[in-house]
Amino acid sequence: MELxxxxxxxxxxxxxxxxxxxxxxxxxxxxxxxxxLSYSAVLHRNEALATEVLRLEARMDVLEMRARMSLMMAxxxxxxxxxxxxxxxxxxxxxxxxxxxxxxxxxxxxxxGLPESMRAALPEATETLVQGTVATDSxxxxxxxxxxxxESQTGVRVIALRRDDDWLLxxxxxxxxxxxxxxxLRGPEVGMTDVYESLTGNAYEPPAVxxxxxxxxxxxxxxxxxxxxxxELAVDLAxxxxxxxxxxxxxxxxxxxxxxxxxxxxxxxxxxxxxxxxPDPVALRGLIHLGSSTxxxxxxxxxxxxxVIREIGxxxxxxxxxxxxxxxxxxxxxxxxxxxDGTAVASGVPDTDSTMSVIAIRRPETGWILxxxxxxxxxxxxxxxxxxxRTAAESFESLAxx
Numbered sequence: 001m002e003l004x005x006x007x008x009x010x011x012x013x014x015x016x017x018x019x020x021x022x023x024x025x026x027x028x029x030x031x032x033x034x035x036x037l038s039y040s041a042v043l044h045r046n047e048a049l050a051t052e053v054l055r056l057e058a059r060m061d062v063l064e065m066r067a068r069m070s071l072m073m074a075x076x077x078x079x080x081x082x083x084x085x086x087x088x089x090x091x092x093x094x095x096x097x098x099x100x101x102x103x104x105x106x107x108x109x110x111x112x113g114l115p116e117s118m119r120a121a122l123p124e125a126t127e128t129l130v131q132g133t134v135a136t137d138s139x140x141x142x143x144x145x146x147x148x149x150x151e152s153q154t155g156v157r158v159i160a161l162r163r164d165d166d167w168l169l170x171x172x173x174x175x176x177x178x179x180x181x182x183x184x185l186r187g188p189e190v191g192m193t194d195v196y197e198s199l200t201g202n203a204y205e206p207p208a209v210x211x212x213x214x215x216x217x218x219x220x221x222x223x224x225x226x227x228x229x230x231x232e233l234a235v236d237l238a239x240x241x242x243x244x245x246x247x248x249x250x251x252x253x254x255x256x257x258x259x260x261x262x263x264x265x266x267x268x269x270x271x272x273x274x275x276x277x278x279p280d281p282v283a284l285r286g287l288i289h290l291g292s293s294t295x296x297x298x299x300x301x302x303x304x305x306x307x308v309i310r311e312i313g314x315x316x317x318x319x320x321x322x323x324x325x326x327x328x329x330x331x332x333x334x335x336x337x338x339x340x341d342g343t344a345v346a347s348g349v350p351d352t353d354s355t356m357s358v359i360a361i362r363r364p365e366t367g368w369i370l371x372x373x374x375x376x377x378x379x380x381x382x383x384x385x386x387x388x389x390r391t392a393a394e395s396f397e398s399l400a401x402x
Contacts (some may be wrong), residue, residue: 018070023168024321027094029169034101040129053105060098067091086307096300100293109287114286128189134181135201146173227294231323234301241305243322250305260298330393332400336380339399356388356396
C-alpha cells in the first residue's frame with residue numbers, strides 16, 4: 001500500500017456541481033472520526049493512527065473548498081446569504097476541528113514530546129479505538145456488517161473503513177468488508193481482543209499503563225482529558241441544537257466553551273508548575289499543544305450553533321445532514337412505566353441493552369442536565385438527547401414507550 005506523503009502539495013480543485021447536504025454529512029462524520037483518531041494516536045503513541053489523521057485532514061480540506069464553492073453559487077440574494085451564513089459557519093467549524101486534530105496527530109509524528117503519564121488515564125479517557133488491516137483469510141472478509149453482527153455480540157463497532165484512498169465513513173448493515181481493507185474499530189477492550197485477532201490474524205496487544213508520579217502533572221493530565229470530554233460534548237450538543245433548533249442547547253454549548261477556556265488556563269499553570277519537577281521538561285511541550293488544540297474544538301462547537309444563538313434560523317439542509325450522518329442524534333420523551341423510567345445512566349451510558357449514549361436530559365423541574373460527567377437516573381417525563389447508530393436509535397425509542 002502506498003504511504004501517505006504528508007509533505008505532498010495540495011491537489012488542484014475546480015468547481016463542479018455538488019450536493020451540499022452530502023458534503024455536510026461527510027464533513028460531520030469526518031470531523032467526529034478525526035477527534036477519535038487523533039486522541040487515540042496520542043494516548044496509544046500510535047504513528048499509524050496519526051498518519052490516518054493527516055490523510056483525513058487533507059480530505060477535509062477538499063470537502064471544505066467544495067462546500068464553499070457550492071454555497072457561493074447558491075447565494076443569489078441577500079435573503080439567501082442570510083439563510084446560508086450558518087451553513088458556512090458549520091463548514092468552517094468542521095475544518096477547525098480537522099486542523100485541531102491534525103495538530104494533535106503531529107504531537108506523535110513530530111515527536112514534540114508527551115509525558116508517559118498520559119497513558120495512565122487511558123482506560124478512563126476513551127473507548128479503545130484500534131486500526132487493523134483485514135487479513136486475506138479473515139472470517140470477516142467478504143461478509144457484510146449484518147452478517148458478522150459485531151456490535152450486538154461484542155460491543156465492538158466498525159466506525160470506518162479505508163479501501164486504498166477511498167473512505168467509507170458511514171458503514172451500514174449492507175457494507176461488505178474486503179481483504180486488505182483498513183478497518184477502524186471502537187469498543188470495550190474486553191471485546192476487542194477476539195475481534196482484532198479474527199480481523200487481522202494477529203494478536204491484540206493493549207497498551208501498557210504507567211502511573212504518574214508528579215502531582216501537578218497528574219492534575220494537568222486529568223484536566224486535559226476532562227477538556228476533551230467537554231469539547232466532544234459541546235460538539236454533540238451543537239449539532240443537537242441545530243437539529244432541534246434549540247436555543248437552550250446552543251446556550252449550553254456557549255457555557256461549555258467558557259468552561260473549557262477557564263480549564264485551559266488552569267491546565268497551562270499546572271503544566272508549567274510540573275516542569276520544575278519533571279526530569280525532562282521538554283517532554284511536556286506536547287501537553288501544551290494538546291490543550292490548545294482541544295480548546296479550538298470547543299470554539300468550533302460554538303460556531304456550529306451560531307445560527308441558532310443569533311436566531312437566524314436553521315437551514316433545512318443542515319438538519320437533513322445531521323439526520324443522515326454516521327451517528328445520528330435523536331430526541332425522545334420517556335413515558336411512565338416504560339423500560340427507561342428509573343434506568344440508571346453512568347457517564348452517559350444507560351443501563352440497558354441499547355448502545356445509545358445519552359448526551360443531555362431536559363427535566364421539567366430542573367431544565368437541562370448534561371450527563372457526560374455525571375450519573376443520573378432517567379425519570380418519566382424526561383426528554384433525552386441521545387447519540388448512536390440508526391439501529392440502536394430505533395431500539396432506544398421503543399424503550400421509552402410504555
